[in-house]
Amino acid sequence: MKLGDPNISMEKLNQAKILMEEEGIDTWLILTREGTDPSMPLLVSVRSVHLAAIFIRANGEHIVLTSASDFGSYEATGLFTKVIQYDSSVDEKFIDTFESLNVKKLALNVSESDHLCDGLTSGLYEWLSDRIGNEKLGEIEVSSEKILKQLRSVKTASELQLVKKAISLTNEIYEYVFQQVKPGMTEIEMGNIFVKEMKRRGVTNGLGNAFDLPMVCSVRNGLAHRKPGDFKVQPGDIVIFDFSLRYENYVSDIARTIYFLEQGQTAAPKDIQHAFDSAVKAIKETIQFMKPGHKGFEVDAVGRQVIEDNGYPTIRHSVGHQVGRDTHDGGTILGPKRVPKRPEVEGVLEVGEIYAIEPTVIQDDGLPCILVEENVVMTEKGAELLSVPQNELILIPSE
Known part of the structure; x- marks a missing residue:
């Protein structure tokens, strides 16, 4: 086969x-x-x-x-x-x-x-x-x-082009999803928009079964890597999407956060905006720090520190991981040192590696949570963005 x-x-x-x-x-x-x-x-x-x-x-x-x-x-x-x-x-x-x-x-x-x-x-x-x-x-x-x-880890030119195409299609689908979602929809209904668009483009999910729903989480109902549920989105909700797309055996891994405006609002509340700005700042500083030869735990420390300095709990997962044939593609991981020792976080960044960068604001009890995830490729000069970055919180109007 x-x-x-x-x-x-x-x-x-x-x-x-x-x-x-x-x-x-x-x-x-x-x-x-x-x-x-x-x-x-x-x-x-x-x-x-x-x-x-x-x-x-x-x-x-x-x-x-x-x-x-x-x-x-x-x-x-x-x-x-x-x-x-x-x-x-x-x-x-x-x-x-x-x-x-x-x-x-x-x-x-x-x-x-x-x-x-x-x-x-x-x-x-x-x-x-x-x-x-x-x-x-x-x-x-x-x-x-x-x-x-x-x-x-080190991608050939052909592999890089396939990952770029997967990322491009992911960006397209996200843009369409943002135009379609509205208050009153369930997490499952929003997830099915992704599936419909994958089928229309002849591609599949990069994680799990071919047409599984991506992660769709309304923060009010708990942020976790869980399956979308029948929770209906209401004005005032934060919703997080984490979506991996597979194109000719290579994948993307991009996450986005949106906010559903309440009646009369033109912007998100200050605590939500601050959480979003903190996550984006952590991503930017992480990417800026990434250079060939830096170790995984050194990169993790940069994004983690930004999240903590902005008043949030430390990240519960690694700041980043490799992407390629799989959504989590092994090799060097941008994670913290732990006991017992994790050899993967001791690995060094090399030219040609592709990483997903996701320093996340995670809080309990319904407090604002933000997940934005970007994909980058390592070059001799440092990390180069492959995804179109989310620099602004996406606002969905109330009806």
Whole structure:
């Protein structure tokens, strides 16, 4: 089954060759079946039904051992020097192929902290150990985590264009939604506007099922990553949208906040406006601070400090995260240091990474909450906005 664009997979495999050479890794082995390994859509663009053994080689001569039913899918990608078919059992051909490669350093998809780098199941690890021996495996195995994180994080030019298109479509849909929402609508009714517009454009939700509703929260009824409910929006309500759109396997992640004016109002109350201004200031200062080489926790501290300095509780989540094939795309996270240690917040920002920036005003008991989320790409000079920023609170008139 095809999962993506083989041309992008070729770009990623070319990146992998360079990274493997830098780390002294001659062979990277991916063992997968029934879609068990999350690196497959990125690297190979095929979903194996049966067990497949994929040898990614630093010399570019990639090999796959595959069943008869999956053979055509792998061959069609054009990614492999050899596509070797096995019949009832892969064992003999696996051992022959492995021994012929004279592997010195073998990368495997194992990670203690990043699920996107932890695709090798315990059962397949035992299978591998049985085939080549515990002692031999112990001598040559290393984690692929470092190179896989970089491959997911640093986008190629083709990947960046697809994310930009997802962001552009997200902006379009938001503009339409703002024209359609009105007092008396439920959260579900507002969410269904997004679904209708996704279907009209031939795209899907980037998070969850294809046509799930995005997050739609009237603050009066509690701010959380919850499903929209039958709560009817009233004048005086703050409503937050958090929407991820998937375009050709790449996603956006943008959040917006609107306010429903009460009768006679021409602006939001001061406490709501102050909360909004604080969130936007935190976003701007975070983006301004972001430079290649800064660590994730250092960036988090900037946005977090702005929120706290403006009189609000500290943010309950990270200030930002990466976006790409997934809405939360692994790699470096713009989050605080914690115990136990989180390796992802110790990561450094690199050119080509795409981040969602979301320092949020979160309060309980119906007090003003604001979520604005922007998407940026890292360049040599710093973070460059990809989304059209929300600099003003969107005001919906009463009827």
